[in-house]
Amino acid sequence: MTSRTSLSAAADSAADMADSLVGAEFAFSTQDFDRIRLLLRQHTGISLSEAKRSMVYSRLARRLRATGRPSFSAYLEGLRAGAPEWEYFVNALTTNLTYFYREGHHFQILADFLKRRAAEQRGQLLQIWCAAASSGEEAWSLAMTAAEAFATLAPPVRILATDLDTQVLATAKRGVYRPDQLSKVPEALVRRYFCEEPDGGFSVRPELRALVAFRPLNLLDPVWPVRSPMDAVFCRNVLIYFDRTTQLRVVERIATLMPPGALLFVGHSENFSQGQRHFVLQGRTVYARAGMQRQPA
Template identity: 55%
Template sequence: MLTNTPREFAFTEQDFEKVRVMIYNYAGIALTPAKHDMVYGRLARRLRALGLRTFNEYLQVLERGDSKEFELFTNSLTTNLTSFFRESHHFPMLADHLKAARGSGVLNLWCSASSTGEEPYSMAITACEAFDTLRPPVHIIATDLDTGVLETARQGVYSADEVEKLENNRARRFFDRQPDGRYRAKQELRDLIVYRRVNLMEPNWPIRGPLDAIFCRNVMIYFDKPTQLKVLQRFAPLLKPDGLLFVGHSENLYHAADIFKLRSKTVYERVQGGAAATSTSPLRSGLR
């Protein structure tokens, strides 16, 4: 919706519509008209950085195929809210799942919307605690669309506020205090995780199964139901038959009941012989 307040940059309904179509086609993110002001606020920073005066000019830059700017456009439109041990009931379940698989080689976990890293580090800490070692037989691939948050995750440096509120002596056991007062995840913890940029809409994910668990939390809320379903159809064959899918608190998989069934609060397992995709069929062709 357009507001009457004069704005620094001209932003018409047509401009919003173009942004909406671009980000939906590329990232599956479904922006409702209520996000008009949010889009303005986030992209205004890019216009300022480029010295542009209107969104129309900015959209022309994107339409000319400037791939670096397209990456920054995408990064601007993602919402990256996360925290350590968010939705904490998932982690004891993950620990039990890992312990039950003890002795069956390296266990593979995929964190498919890792944001700034708090989620994959929480998974890594859970694995260390489950096996009582800083070198558990666990490999985590952590992916996200947003290159900015992936860089933060790779660095593994967090504020004292975030780390010092961790329970069970975790700050001391899993982080090193930096001279500036912040904390960095210990090398052993960082070594458990590999980061990659993966757009869940891209036709070929660089992920090989069979996986013991997939975390896909608080990202499907940005997708419409058909897009969610296509992602879920591709998750299922990547999981071991007893593998687990962890989703966010406001995400339910009723529309994928022939693929995933509820194991426990927002934790799902595959329906054996269900309707999962067997190949990596493209979700949607990329914009560029």
Template identity: 50%
Template sequence: EHFVNALTTNLTYFFREEHHFPILAEHLRTLSGEVNIWCCAASTGEEPYSLAMTALETASSGARLNVNIVATDLDTNVLRVGAEGIYGAEAINKLPAGMANRYFDRVDDQRWRAKPALRQMIRFQQLNLVDTQWSVRGPFDAIFCRNVMIYFDRDTQLAVLRRFAPLLKPDGLLFVGHSENFYHATDLFRLRGKTVYERVSKA
């Protein structure tokens, strides 16, 4: 476990690659009822909490949603941090105006904790994308797998993408990192917007 944790990179911050979140909000507005999102590289939790905040912001504008986020990562240490939901002032200060007070409670001068409404939307669990068995069950309305595939060779990328496709709902979206593209998987996914893909087969 320590060896695996030492190998993983955990660069993350709230609303990283921010162009994805308005696209997610727009997608959420087309949905109602139960919504399931998988965040494949949750790291210390900033990404899944950003997804949860986006969902709550969207719901406050009238969408009727019950959003569940599965947040997985290879590294158990970062998952513990995410599940605890406590962040330093430096991370919190980068949030868009007003969000810190809406979604976080001050613990002390230096630390803030995600409010229960956010924390209960997210389930943190360990998962390795290259394992033969995955402990997640679809179908998902969106999968966020950002800045993970760059560490995989092309065959591994294809294998993972083949497994993503049936886990996405027909109109579900796959969000990937800014330096990733999947021209070699055009039978599975087509580009819908900047680093956002949709399933080719809607069957």
């Protein structure tokens, strides 16, 4: 059995190791790390575990160099939400992993749902919210799914794609990807929905661009600039960064934007027991908004 003494010795040496980042370019104390964690959690909901210490160091060390700050405490000194550096600080600490057709089963479910819903709603545009769009692969996958479902480049669908991170959002809006980033997109769809650029990149076709609007949005903000009721919401692989209370609050607010029967798609590792009051499980990590379905007139 490990003794208490050896456990605390291990903890101390872990702290020493972390503090030995001090020996790196900039001193990085536990106090600096805790201040960063608190700021980030308060303003974005993202909870960083102790294990993220060296990630935080390396990502923010770049900002210290860029801004000419001599230490983490000097960098953190004037850092407030709304300060010029704030956006860079947040952008540096988000995790943006994404790829085309991630969790592929969602897109088949969405295609069937859109066709059914369009038939019910008779000509009304269907609204999809991609609530943590990152660099755009998810939103463009949604647009291609809609175009394929209705066999037209002008499907009756509009997609709002939002993210907190303004840098990835600019990439999303630009809509140009390298061939390796398109590896999960079937060849025929690449030909149908992308134009090859002179530098070998692939740019999303203008018709598909007309379906998607990109906007910055922090899921923690008290007001979301999201107007219409949403027929489908993709809120995938973002709730995992939040604590339980924040997850619950965000899911409850999303539910208010969804009419009965609308679908919510979450990430495969997102524990969703907290949404059960508003949603009924529909398929693997897909939930339908509970409530009475309005019958079409």
